[in-house]
Amino acid sequence: MTSAIHAFMNQIVDYAGLFPPASLTLEPAIHNYASYLSSQDSWMIGQFILPATRLKELENYLSLFHSNFPLHCTVLGKKSEEKWAYLEVLKTDLEQIFSMTDRYGDSLKINTLELPLPAIVPDRGLLEIIRVKTGKLRLHTFCEMTLPMDDHWEQHLHEILDQIGEYHDPKGLFFGFKLRTGGVTANAFPSPFQVATALISCRDRGIPMKFTAGLHHSIRMYRDEVATQMHGFVNVFAAGMLACRHNLDVNDTAQILKDENPVHFNFTDDGLTWRDLAISVPDIERLRKTMFRSYGSCSFDEPREDLRALKIL
Template sequence: MFASLEALLSSVVDYAGLFPPAKLELQPAMANYAQYQTTPYAWMLGRFILPVSRLQEFEQLLPEKPTKWPLSIIMAGDVKEAIAQLQSLNNDKIAITSLEFPPLPPTDIEKILSSLSTEIESFFEIPFKSDFKSYLSVLQHTGAAAKIRTGGVTVDAFPSIAQLCQSIFAFAEAQVPFKATAGLHHPLPGKHRVTGEADSPVTVMHGFLNVIVLAALVYHQKLTLETALELLPESSSDNFQFTRDSIAWKNHQVNISEIAEARKRFFRSFGSCSFQEPIDDLKELRLLR
């Protein structure tokens, strides 16, 4: 495996097994996460995504291993009450590393930000059909991050190529980091069923390699919007070049230190209800063994 690919995909998949389309019960989702921690691909595994309402149930089901559970908590209901619940948590097996908030008005986000610890990463979901500028002006220079939905269980949940490209450029211009959630099960774009049901509709899903490579290039100002609109739908692995020290799409290249910086400061991760599917596809592309 190339070191550049490891830098690109390190801790990149936040496991969301509780959420559609997988929608597992808590115990099997936790068992999956524990098992993924033991595989050769554990370096790709990020946080376990858990609704704050299920934190007590989660504690009761905690197994002996892994010894630390990095959690990303989905916030809901009374934010002050939820934060107080998290602050009272006293369990050395749990590390709350991030909070994820549903779509809220920018004015509400501004109020919440003042009550959050800077030691825990916070993600605020921004709907595509909204005034991005008003959201980004609130998030700028706060250390908080954005969250965008890149898919779901219906065809209309998937943003267009233009919407996704424009949002990534907007985040880069505002210097606001972001994560993606849903719909990024596959490295490259392609037509897939939106759920595992036999009668599920089919749509073109975005590729996580395209999104992350695009984000790194945009962060380092190596890509125009016009060219990004060509990169995002790129479905041929032949146009991506992976070496030990760099990754390139056609003539646009980022080196390993630029990749690491973009992951640290810009594209943080993506939530997926499947961890195995991305790995299987990367193996098919011969990027993983």
């Protein structure tokens, strides 16, 4: 029987070793990923995250992988501010993806594309074109909002999610939302209320989510290196799933995100509990598959070591 922690952590960490603060070169990052796939903790590792502009560099390392041990890769698209320039960049990125999978499809599997949107509320035509073009390559696509976290953030979030929701087909490819949950400076971290707003807004529209940045540790805590509280990945995923299971509002969901006491999060063979709220293993498995996919981290060691230090894993 699958335990709650195994359902919760299954392929949850997408390895982003190329990105800050680790900022590794491709050679050690790809060797790290190959070693993680061969480790006892391989069940927790998801995909390798790579910018589309660097796809061709993989050719030097694909000998590490083969049809029974493929490189599963999430590609990060390039950002552009003007609509037509954005579509030209997208066209180039998709051509690179097609070229690499056409040549190395046995050892290289690309099924997910993450796209930073222009720093505007995009028109419906742009998102429709993205959905059609990425769909032709059978890519699950997650759009990232890059607008500033100012007084208009919530309004812009709802406008963008309304559009994404129009094109997401629950029975087909994911067309979802990617939320940035941190960075290397304090002002890069959204508040618990903002994260809760995104979780509830995506839940209400049935939009799947991925997360990136700042989720190195399991439970929310203050960290000197960024001089602020960092979100915990257990907090984020538990808050999202419990909000779905119990129809929580934004304020109640934010309370789970704010919680810095690991004792309040309990994993058993039957499910996960936070205080007096519970969710079963089957519900965790279902929601991880359909709503809360994974998060990108430049470290795979920190999350699993953190879980072991707390005796969760």
